[in-house]
Amino acid sequence: xxxxxxxxxxxxxFHTRDGEIKALESVSFDVKEKEFIxxxxxSGCGKSTILSILAxxxxxxxxxxxxxxxxxxxxxxQNDSLFEWRTVLDNCLLxxxxxxxxxxxxxxxxxxxxxxxxxxxxxxxxxxxxSGGMRQRVALIRTLATKPDILLLDEAMSALDYQSRLAISxxxxxxxxxxxxxxxxxxxxxxxxxxxxxxxxxxxxxPAIVKxxxxxxxxxxxTPIHNRKxxxxxxxxxxxxxxxxxxxx
Amino acid sequence: xxTYSKEHIDYLKKQKKEKRIVFFxxxxxxxxxxxxxxxxxxxxxxxxxxxxxxxxxxxTTIQLLKDQTLFTHIGITxxxxxxxxxxATIIGFIVATILWSNKIIAKIIDPxxxxxxxxxxxxxxxxxxxxxxxxxxxxxxxxxxxxxxxTILTIYQGFARTNKSYITLLKSLGATKCQIFTKAVLPSNVxxxxxxxxINISMSLIGVIMGELLVSKSGLGYLIMYGSQVFNINLVxxxxxxxxxxxxxxxxxxxxxxxxxxxxxxxx
Numbered sequence: 001x002x003x004x005x006x007x008x009x010x011x012x013x014f015h016t017r018d019g020e021i022k023a024l025e026s027v028s029f030d031v032k033e034k035e036f037i038x039x040x041x042x043s044g045c046g047k048s049t050i051l052s053i054l055a056x057x058x059x060x061x062x063x064x065x066x067x068x069x070x071x072x073x074x075x076x077x078q079n080d081s082l083f084e085w086r087t088v089l090d091n092c093l094l095x096x097x098x099x100x101x102x103x104x105x106x107x108x109x110x111x112x113x114x115x116x117x118x119x120x121x122x123x124x125x126x127x128x129x130x131s132g133g134m135r136q137r138v139a140l141i142r143t144l145a146t147k148p149d150i151l152l153l154d155e156a157m158s159a160l161d162y163q164s165r166l167a168i169s170x171x172x173x174x175x176x177x178x179x180x181x182x183x184x185x186x187x188x189x190x191x192x193x194x195x196x197x198x199x200x201x202x203x204x205x206x207p208a209i210v211k212x213x214x215x216x217x218x219x220x221x222x223t224p225i226h227n228r229k230x231x232x233x234x235x236x237x238x239x240x241x242x243x244x245x246x247x248x249x
Numbered sequence: 250x251x252t253y254s255k256e257h258i259d260y261l262k263k264q265k266k267e268k269r270i271v272f273f274x275x276x277x278x279x280x281x282x283x284x285x286x287x288x289x290x291x292x293x294x295x296x297x298x299x300x301x302x303x304x305x306x307x308x309t310t311i312q313l314l315k316d317q318t319l320f321t322h323i324g325i326t327x328x329x330x331x332x333x334x335x336x337a338t339i340i341g342f343i344v345a346t347i348l349w350s351n352k353i354i355a356k357i358i359d360p361x362x363x364x365x366x367x368x369x370x371x372x373x374x375x376x377x378x379x380x381x382x383x384x385x386x387x388x389x390x391x392x393x394x395x396x397x398x399x400t401i402l403t404i405y406q407g408f409a410r411t412n413k414s415y416i417t418l419l420k421s422l423g424a425t426k427c428q429i430f431t432k433a434v435l436p437s438n439v440x441x442x443x444x445x446x447x448i449n450i451s452m453s454l455i456g457v458i459m460g461e462l463l464v465s466k467s468g469l470g471y472l473i474m475y476g477s478q479v480f481n482i483n484l485v486x487x488x489x490x491x492x493x494x495x496x497x498x499x500x501x502x503x504x505x506x507x508x509x510x511x512x513x514x515x516x517x
Contacts, residue, residue, distance in 0.1 A: 055421050075421035081414040085436050085514045094432070095422045146422070 005031040010063035023049050025207035038185045038193035041203030047186045051152045074148030078155040080139040082127035088138050089123040095146040113141045133164040153185040169224050194236045195224035202243045211243050301486045309483040326468040333392035333453040341400030349408040366398035374463045383464040392456025400449045407441025408434050443507045450499050
């Protein structure tokens, strides 16, 4: 498979009046086409910062980020950030409006996505009427509307309760695979990462370096909920847990 | 129409009953107050020369209507209030937008706006008369001083408190600052804008009356001031009552505007 993205020796420092905080010491990994990569690490290790930099919301301090082509990027935030004053459909059209690409064709594509993923009856509703899981699905369709090549998922499910999370991670996984997207997901949930990813990048605590990269090879790999039942699942879980080296201080 | 369950019908009945109780007691309070006031003055338990009475207030109102001065006074006061309200709204909105779009400017002038907002503007009354002259302009200027700064502050604070994740989202979609303003900051602040209008209209009214008390030859503030100078308490109280009615009507207008907007945005 072709590499879509190579990150080498990425560094990032934050500056405040009280001083300088180094978030990323040196982070290197690559991402292949249509791959699902998860980044896990101790809380506050700067994993979300990597996505912010990739999305162009933050400047890197040092290092290289090379996209093999001029890819477009879709960013899905932890918070669904649906605009309460816009209908579901209008929320999904936001990216097209911003980029002045709101053609009839693109609009139909968004409507098609909404229909495909069970939101047809809610297109003209306001977000307040939706459940947490549905809101997250709308947020994903909003991200997909601009037809991005690479999806960045920043703790996209962590605001949901556990049951909804399991269900929606299955949904989101299927949507991403069906639309043939490359995805980079940041999560603090090891099980979620193993169940969804092809590879997992484990970061150390701040300032972060890449501690290990796991190739998630499961026997009968299928959807996230099924993957949790694979026999290798708990081995990966234990290994990553040990890597994270969690201590309550 | 769909048929409701008995429980739902009972619920609706209960709601209706509650509404009726509220309306009844509202009315009762004002009626009892007016009757008590009237009776106390009829039986000369209070001095009508000092405290007037409802019948005398009505009489005075009719008198003012007869010599056709009442509507002139109301018209002038309303005109001044509306001019001040509109100008303060426009200035407030523009300045708040500038402050939002440029953090450095906001930081620089923040203390000045705070000082000007908390300064008791009546203290500037004499200065305004000297600078602007004893005319309608100085009344509007006084009202503007009172209403503009609080309007700026209310709108700016709303803008500055716009949900950060809306802005991050728009940035990730590649939005410009202008798009962030029109797509997120402005629409998410419609409730703020309405409350700014509410504050602004009452501040404008306060400012205009204050200005009219200081300098004027007409308007409700003048009517009240004139009444007190010639010791015509009927006139003073009539002026106050009419003011009360006007501010209530203005409140209702803005309130129904708020409800209309809420309904249109589907969040009611």
